[in-house]
Every structure is written in C-alpha cells, then in structure tokens.
Amino acid sequence: AQTVTQSQPEMSVQEAETVTLSCTYDTSESDYYLFWYKQPPSRQMILVIRQEAYKQQNATENRFSVNFQKAAKSFSLKISDSQLGDAAMYFCAYSGGGITGTASKLTFGTGTRLQVTL
Amino acid sequence: NAGVTQTPKFQVLKTGQSMTLQCAQDMNHEYMSWYRQDPGMGLRLIHYSVGAGITDQGEVPNGYNVSRSTTEDFPLRLLSAAPSQTSVYFCASSYTILAGLYNEQFFGPGTRLTVL
Numbered sequence: 001a002q003t004v005t006q007s008q009p010e011m012s013v014q015e016a017e018t019v020t021l022s023c024t025y026d027t028s029e030s031d032y033y034l035f036w037y038k039q040p041p042s043r044q045m046i047l048v049i050r051q052e053a054y055k056q057q058n059a060t061e062n063r064f065s066v067n068f069q070k071a072a073k074s075f076s077l078k079i080s081d082s083q084l085g086d087a088a089m090y091f092c093a094y095s096g097g098g099i100t101g102t103a104s105k106l107t108f109g110t111g112t113r114l115q116v117t118l
Numbered sequence: 119n120a121g122v123t124q125t126p127k128f129q130v131l132k133t134g135q136s137m138t139l140q141c142a143q144d145m146n147h148e149y150m151s152w153y154r155q156d157p158g159m160g161l162r163l164i165h166y167s168v169g170a171g172i173t174d175q176g177e178v179p180n181g182y183n184v185s186r187s188t189t190e191d192f193p194l195r196l197l198s199a200a201p202s203q204t205s206v207y208f209c210a211s212s213y214t215i216l217a218g219l220y221n222e223q224f225f226g227p228g229t230r231l232t233v234l
Contacts, residue, residue, distance in 0.1 A: 004160075033221075045161075045208065045225035091160060095221070104149045104212045104221050105176065108160035 002027045004094050006109035013082045014117050020067075021077045021112045023092030031097030034068070034075045035106070040088040048090070051075065053097065079114075087116040120144050122226035124209050130232045131199040139194040139229050141209030147224070149212045150192040154178065154205040155228075161208060167192055199233045206230050 003026045013019035025034070036048040051059045051068050058066050063083075067076045079086055092109040125140045143150065151166035153176075163176030167186040181203060183195040192211075196203060209226040 009158075043206065043228045045210075045223075047222060050222070093161075104151070104214075104223065105163055105166060106153075106161070106210075106223060108153075108162070110158055110160045 002094050002107045004092050004107050004109040006092055006112050008112045010113045012115040012117060015082055015084060017082055018078060018080045019082055019114065021090055021114065023075045023109055025073050025075060025094050027094065029096050033095045033097060035093040036077045037091045037093060038088045039091065049077070082116050084116050087114055089113050122209055122211050122224050124226035124229050126229060127227065128230050130234065132234050133200060135199050136197050137199065139207055141192045141194065141226060142190050143211040144190065145211065145224070146189060147211035147213050148189065149214065150186065151210050152184065152194045153208045153210065155208060156205050164194065201233045204231060204233045
C-alpha cells in the first residue's frame with residue numbers, strides 16, 4: 001500500500017518570504033501522480049499543483065513550485081512571496097497511474113498547517 | 119455549473135441513529151468518492167464508484183454504505199451512527215478513472231458530522 005508522510009505539523013513564514021513544505025511517499029508503482037492540496041479555514045479542498053511521475057521537470061504554478069525527487073521519493077512544495085491568503089492546511093496526496101480506478105484514489109498525508117505572519 | 123454539492127453542511131446525531139449524506143455533481147463525472155477527515159489523520163477514502171451501478175470499498179468502509187443509481191448522485195449512508203464516526207466528510211468527483219490530465223478531483227464543501 002502507498003503511504004504519504006508529512007513530517008511538519010506546523011510551519012510559519014513571514015509575508016513575502018519563501019517557505020518549503022516537505023512530503024515523502026512510499027510506493028512500488030512506477031507510474032503515479034502527486035498533488036498538493038490547500039485547505040483554508042473554509043474547509044474547501046483546493047488543488048494547488050500536480051506532478052506526473054514520468055515527467056522529470058518540476059511543476060510550477062505561479063508562486064507555487066515543487067521539488068520532485070523520484071529516486072528519493074520526495075515531493076516538497078515551495079511557496080514564494082508568501083501572502084496572508086496562503087495561510088491554510090496543506091496536504092500532500094498520491095494517486096496511482098493505472099486504469100483500474102486507482103488513478104483517482106487519493107492517499108493523503110496528515111497535513112502541514114502554514115501560518116503567515118506580517 | 120454547481121460543481122460538487124453536499125448536504126447537509128452540519129449534522130448532529132445520537133448513537134444508533136441512521137442518516138444519509140447527500141452528494142451530487144453536475145459535471146458528468148464518472149468517478150465519485152467519499153473521504154473522511156479526522157484531526158491529525160488527513161483524508162481517508164471510505165468508498166468510491168467508477169460509474170453508475172459500480173461501487174467499491176476504500177480504506178475505511180466499515181459502518182458506511184453507498185450506492186450509485188445515477189451518474190450525478192452518490193449518497194453515503196450511516197446505518198447505525200457511532201461516536202467514532204464523528205468527522206468531516208468530503209465527497210469528490212473526477213471526469214475519468216483513467217490517469218492523466220482529466221483525473222483531477224473536485225471536492226465538495228464537506229459535511230461536519232457529530233455523533234453523541
């Protein structure tokens with residue numbers, strides 16, 4: 001079974017600074033997807049960024065980028081120029097790449113609560 | 119498009135009561151699923167469906183039933199609520215079960231359930 005580990009329960013960053021959230025995973029599959037979801041106090045789950053395992057290039061979405069280290073099974077999220085609106089719980093998630101339905105079954109980490117201070 | 123909708127937003131039950139959490143999507147997604155979110159444990163998959171009439175168990179299925187008679191609806195039933203089922207429940211859907219660009223999960227707003 002796949003597992004996702006987020007070892008930082010809480011992180012804090014000053015506005016305009018950069019912060020990196022860590023995520024490691026364990027899988028025996030060669031084809032898979034990794035995601036970062038943001039959950040603000042509203043509780044809504046929002047997809048921040050996704051990475052296909054077969055792609056060597058790290059995904060980037062505006063101020064959000066990932067450092068995907070496939071051999072190390074590491075998938076960290078970097079938030080640049082942090083804003084107050086970035087304060088939320090961030091979840092790392094994994095899904096398989098097959099056609100048996102596993103592609104949409106997400107395995108989540110336990111989350112990292114990010115605080116943004118002035 | 120309303121996206122993924124869930125009702126109710128909040129619910130309090132007594133131990134032993136039954137209830138159904140409703141989930142609907144208007145995006146013609148073939149894949150739907152239910153997760154529960156507990157403090158310190160992230161989201162865990164309860165049940166999922168790959169199309170109308172087809173359901174399967176996830177990681178934590180005990181105490182929950184599902185059915186999928188239409189593409190749009192995927193209700194979650196608690197037959198006899200227990201305090202251990204106190205949680206926030208999320209419904210999610212995606213266009214396809216296949217891997218690729220179109221398997222992004224869309225989440226509903228969640229239902230906070232308390233079982234006394």
